[in-house]
Amino acid sequence: MATNDIEVDELVRDYRRGGSTLRAVDSVSFSVARGELFGILGPNGAGKTTTIKVLLTTLLPTSGRVSVLGHDVTTHVKQVRRRVGHVLGGDKGFYDRLTARQNLTYFADLYEVPHRVQRTRIPELLEQVGLSERSRDRVEVYSRGMKQRLHIARSLVHDPQVLILDEPTNGIDPVGARELRELTAGLTRQGKTVLLTTHYMHEAEAMCERLVVLARGRIIASGTPSTVKRAVGIPRVTEIEVDGLEPERIAAIRGLAGVTSVEVDAVDARQLIQVRTEPDADCLQAVIQALGRVRIGRITTHDPTLEDAYVALVSRAPRDAS
Numbered sequence: 001m002a003t004n005d006i007e008v009d010e011l012v013r014d015y016r017r018g019g020s021t022l023r024a025v026d027s028v029s030f031s032v033a034r035g036e037l038f039g040i041l042g043p044n045g046a047g048k049t050t051t052i053k054v055l056l057t058t059l060l061p062t063s064g065r066v067s068v069l070g071h072d073v074t075t076h077v078k079q080v081r082r083r084v085g086h087v088l089g090g091d092k093g094f095y096d097r098l099t100a101r102q103n104l105t106y107f108a109d110l111y112e113v114p115h116r117v118q119r120t121r122i123p124e125l126l127e128q129v130g131l132s133e134r135s136r137d138r139v140e141v142y143s144r145g146m147k148q149r150l151h152i153a154r155s156l157v158h159d160p161q162v163l164i165l166d167e168p169t170n171g172i173d174p175v176g177a178r179e180l181r182e183l184t185a186g187l188t189r190q191g192k193t194v195l196l197t198t199h200y201m202h203e204a205e206a207m208c209e210r211l212v213v214l215a216r217g218r219i220i221a222s223g224t225p226s227t228v229k230r231a232v233g234i235p236r237v238t239e240i241e242v243d244g245l246e247p248e249r250i251a252a253i254r255g256l257a258g259v260t261s262v263e264v265d266a267v268d269a270r271q272l273i274q275v276r277t278e279p280d281a282d283c284l285q286a287v288i289q290a291l292g293r294v295r296i297g298r299i300t301t302h303d304p305t306l307e308d309a310y311v312a313l314v315s316r317a318p319r320d321a322s
Ligand SMILES: Nc1ncnc2c1ncn2[C@@H]1O[C@H](COP(=O)(O)OP(=O)(O)OP(=O)(O)O)[C@@H](O)[C@H]1O
Pocket: 015, 016, 017, 022, 024, 042, 043, 044, 045, 046, 047, 048, 049, 050, 051
């Protein structure tokens, strides 16, 4: 019995281009548990969309095993499509001259959702995505953010267990993007399993329980946002403003466990000390003690963000992986 809703095992996907072959996805493995919000991150051309297309049964794997809800995507296409919803983004995909409600009815009919189920499900979905009031407007007057919310409603008309979202907030304004993130998080609270791709690291950090980072078709990092950050080892930087620092104190701070470097800048009569520590080190108290008898001003700490880790990872990734 499958324990994960999505299982990707050693997936390889090649494209033929003229006489040569491009390996777009190279031995990628990951799994997504029920109710989990999982992210695939990576720069342009990393292989995210290719991986998603394999999961959606629109591309065949070159090799490897991929299953959704226990169904192999190459041999059980119908079963997979029946239980997976997807949002590939963009303005297209609706009949602009029809209302939101009429569009949802059209797609529900395509999925053969019984009319008696549609009667309750469509108003519920419109409510869930915040479009009830505008459900009788033609889609042509919808903003991009409204269309994206309607895409999510459309992807749910057949009540799929798994939802796949390709850059769901791309091109959406900050308020609309926040609404979409809340909507997506709400879906996992209802027990749906969500896989998404995004270029926005703050979004991935806030939303994803686990993620993989792809570069040139390969996984270069995986885990929770915290474990990915820790693995990259970007230091925590603490800045301390002091007055009256004795120079010999610096060597004492440098010698503390967890401290990787210390720099001092003089600002007028004061000094600004920049202490870099290992990401998990909890040594602020020890640093303050080591400062001795000084007047301490402002203390600020900058913990590495997922974006810091991502930039470091992607710029380190080998350029010849394909
Ligand atoms: N139909 C195709 N034929 C040939 N090469 C393709 C095709 N589709 C994608 N590729 C190539 O495969 C690689 C991976 O592309 P893919 O679209 O999966 O990346 P991505 O991570 O989704 O990128 P983006 O963030 O730009 O959407 C790229 O080098 C791309 O040019």
